[in-house]
Amino acid sequence: MHWFESQLLTLHQLAEAYNFSQTQKGNDILNMSEQGRQKRAAFIEAVQALVNRVIDSSGVTACAAYHDGLILAQSGKTPDTDALGALIQESIRVAQKGEAILNLGAIQQIVIVGDLNKIAMITVGPITLCVLSPKQTNLALSLSQYNG
Amino acid sequence: MSNIQSIEFRRSHSGEIDSILRNLMSLQGVTAAAIVDSDGLVTHIHRDFEVNTDALGASVQIVFGAASKAARHVGHNLANIVICENTEGYVLLAPIEAGFMLALVTEREALLGRVRFELKETIPVLKKLFASFL
Amino acid sequence: MIQNNRTDYQIAQQQIFDSIISGEFGIENREDLGPMVPIRLFQVLRMVAMGSNVEDMLGNGAPALVYHSGQGLGQAIGQIVVEKANKDLETYVGKIEQLCRHLSIGLLVPEKVDLSAGVLELRVDECVSCAGVHDVSAPICHFEAGMVGGIVKTFFDRNVRATETKCNAVGDKTCLIRVDLL
Numbered sequence: 001m002h003w004f005e006s007q008l009l010t011l012h013q014l015a016e017a018y019n020f021s022q023t024q025k026g027n028d029i030l031n032m033s034e035q036g037r038q039k040r041a042a043f044i045e046a047v048q049a050l051v052n053r054v055i056d057s058s059g060v061t062a063c064a065a066y067h068d069g070l071i072l073a074q075s076g077k078t079p080d081t082d083a084l085g086a087l088i089q090e091s092i093r094v095a096q097k098g099e100a101i102l103n104l105g106a107i108q109q110i111v112i113v114g115d116l117n118k119i120a121m122i123t124v125g126p127i128t129l130c131v132l133s134p135k136q137t138n139l140a141l142s143l144s145q146y147n148g
Numbered sequence: 149m150s151n152i153q154s155i156e157f158r159r160s161h162s163g164e165i166d167s168i169l170r171n172l173m174s175l176q177g178v179t180a181a182a183i184v185d186s187d188g189l190v191t192h193i194h195r196d197f198e199v200n201t202d203a204l205g206a207s208v209q210i211v212f213g214a215a216s217k218a219a220r221h222v223g224h225n226l227a228n229i230v231i232c233e234n235t236e237g238y239v240l241l242a243p244i245e246a247g248f249m250l251a252l253v254t255e256r257e258a259l260l261g262r263v264r265f266e267l268k269e270t271i272p273v274l275k276k277l278f279a280s281f282l
Numbered sequence: 283m284i285q286n287n288r289t290d291y292q293i294a295q296q297q298i299f300d301s302i303i304s305g306e307f308g309i310e311n312r313e314d315l316g317p318m319v320p321i322r323l324f325q326v327l328r329m330v331a332m333g334s335n336v337e338d339m340l341g342n343g344a345p346a347l348v349y350h351s352g353q354g355l356g357q358a359i360g361q362i363v364v365e366k367a368n369k370d371l372e373t374y375v376g377k378i379e380q381l382c383r384h385l386s387i388g389l390l391v392p393e394k395v396d397l398s399a400g401v402l403e404l405r406v407d408e409c410v411s412c413a414g415v416h417d418v419s420a421p422i423c424h425f426e427a428g429m430v431g432g433i434v435k436t437f438f439d440r441n442v443r444a445t446e447t448k449c450n451a452v453g454d455k456t457c458l459i460r461v462d463l464l
Contacts, residue, residue, distance in 0.1 A: 022272075029280060030164050033273045037171055040269055044262070070261030085261070126265070187424070188346030189443050201441065206350035213343020220341075247342060 004057075004143035007050050008124060014043040015125025047127055048073045056147050059137030061117070066128045078132070088121055088128050161277055162192075168270055169194045175266055177237070177258025183274075184208045186247025195253075208251045212241045229267065231260070240264065242271050245278035302385070303362050321386075321410060328411045328425060345424045349444075352425035356432020364436055371395070374437050386410055388426070393458065400463035403447075404430050405456050412451035421449035423457050430459045438463055 018039040024032060047065050054063040055075040062076035069089035071081045078084065095107045110121040113135055120139055122129040133139060165183065172181040173194045180195035188206035193199075216227040232239040238260060240252040250271065254263055288296075301307070309317045332351065337344040359381060367374035375392055382390045388406040395402050411423045421427075423446050431444030441464040448458035 022269075029273075029276050030160060033164055033168065033277065036269070036273060037168070040266070041171075044265075065261075067261040067265040070264055071259045072261035072265060073259065186342065186345070187349050187443075187445075202350065202353060206346045209346030210340055210343040213340035213346070216343075217339060217341045 002140075002144035003146045004054070007053075008122065008129075011043070011046055011050065011124045011127075014039070014046050015127070018043045019125065043125065044072075047124070047129070051075050051129070053146060054131060054143065057142045058147060059133045059139075059142050060131055061134070062130075062132040064130045064132075066130065067126055072127060076132070084130065087119075088130060091121060092123075092128065161280070164277060165192055165274070166194075168274065172252060172266060172270065175254075175258065175263055177255040178252055178263060179237070179255055180204075180251070180253035182208075182251045182253075183244070184249045184251055191248070199253075204251070208241055208249050209247075211239075212243065212249055215241075229264065231264070238263070240267055242267055244271065244274045248278055250274060299358050299362075302359075302381075305384075321413065324410060325413075325415070329415070329422070332425070333422075348424040349428035349431075352428025352430075353432035353435070353444075354428075355425075356429035356434075357436050358432075359429070360433045360436025367437075371437065378433055382406075387429070388457070390430075397463075402434060402461045402463075404459050404461070406430070406459065407456050409450055409457045412449060412457065415451040416453070418449070418451045420452065421446035421457070422451050423449055423459075426457060427459050431461055434461045434463070440464065 018036070021032070021036050021039045024035075026032060051063045051065055051073040052075050054060055060076065062074070062078040064074040064078050064081070064084065065072045066085050066088050069085040071078075071085060074081065091110050091112065092107060095104075095110050098104055099107055106123070108123055112119050112121075116135055118133060118135050118137070118139075120131045122131070131139060131143075133142070169181040169183070169192060172178055173196075179197055180193065180199060182193040182195070182201075182204065183191050184205045185191050186209070188202075188209045190201040190205045193201060211232065212227065212230050215230040219225065219227040228242065230241040232241075235256075237253065237255045238258060240254070240263060242250045244250055250267065252263060252267060254260075301309075307317045332348055333344070336347060340347060359378065363374060363377045363381065367377060375390075379390045382388055388409040391405040391407060393403040393405050406423070406426055409423055409426060411426055412418075415422070427444045427446040431442050434444070435442045443462045443464060445460050445462075446457060447460050448454035448456060450457055
């Protein structure tokens with residue numbers, strides 16, 4: 001497993017742990033409130049840390065994380081963040097239609113390649129991670145090890 | 149079961165509410181986090197700047213009330229979050245329980261998705277706290 | 283409209299407050315009808331224009347708006363009186379009582395003053411807003427609650443919570459407003 005994959009796995013685990021904490025039932029509201037806050041902070045801080053580190057990979061121009069189409073974390077030269085959020089939501093909506101038609105399963109990644117640049121969108125729990133780079137960047141190779 | 153709670157119980161809940169507001173204040177760009185009761189009185193507040201709490205509290209209830217009415221007029225049922233996008237930042241409002249509201253004030257540099265995510269995740273916890281508190 | 287950074291409403295407000303401060307109730311352009319209006323007309327403004335109509339637009343936000351408006355008036359009245367009261371609560375309340383009677387807002391009666399507990403209770407008999415109104419399910423004099431809150435807030439220069447605990451319109455025969463100093 002390369003570097004970025006291992007980072008994503010950690011994020012998935014943290015998202016799962018937070019999700020699990022939210023489904024816990026009981027009367028100890030104070031403890032549950034604090035635990036939920038800690039798990040959420042652990043997940044979001046890990047998202048922010050990954051976004052900050054991905055930008056160090058060669059060829060990556062920007063990295064951002066979105067929730068419901070709204071910016072949550074960013075590094076590098078993100079273009080119009082609102083427009084990018086709208087693009088992500090629209091892309092996921094279209095992909096979800098494909099999921100139903102083609103029996104793809106839950107959408108994990110979407111990649112859009114243009115003449116000049118490309119964008120990879122990766123779903124992690126409630127968050128969508130976006131990595132932007134020039135078209136010729138081999139993202140798999142570039143993200144295989146941490147270059148910070 | 150009696151709905152009369154001990155002072156210690158209320159104090160611990162109030163302490164947790166303060167922790168929640170402190171956590172919200174730690175987000176990038178958040179400059180005020182307040183809880184407002186149904187009359188528009190600010191019951192809890194953490195802030196980085198001077199603010200007229202009476203005017204803030206009344207405005208929170210008025211704006212959310214108007215937004216809720218608008219939501220009903222267009223068949224959207226309940227308003228969950230109201231976001232005001234201003235020249236210098238955002239104001240986010242969300243209902244808690246029994247007319248209580250959570251209000252967040254941010255600078256323009258705040259990451260809206262980050263603040264909204266935290267707000268959305270915090271509201272169910274506050275609902276539980278207030279349901280047992282009131 | 284805004285003139286010199288003041289809206290038209292603010293300009294009108296200033297003229298009305300100046301008239302109240304001066305104690306001059308004669309009013310221009312009302313030579314025939316005079317300065318008084320039927321209480322029901324006031325109640326139309328209070329319970330319809332600032333009540334059900336505002337509620338239509340603001341839903342649960344309406345009481346907060348009405349309370350805030352009353353608080354604004356209370357603070358304005360308080361400012362008028364506080365300078366003449368020499369920081370004496372009894373004198374202050376006495377002058378407020380006179381002003382409220384003079385303006386026919388109601389007969390203000392202090393019921394309880396417990397400063398160590400930070401609690402004051404003020405009765406408003408013959409409340410201008412709810413006199414002749416019956417059968418409501420909960421106190422509706424948010425304006426008066428806000429006004430009393432504003433009056434107390436001005437004197438103590440502290441935030442307050444004012445709550446109407448009894449209301450004539452509910453069937454309590456009088457309105458009682460509890461003010462907690464925060």
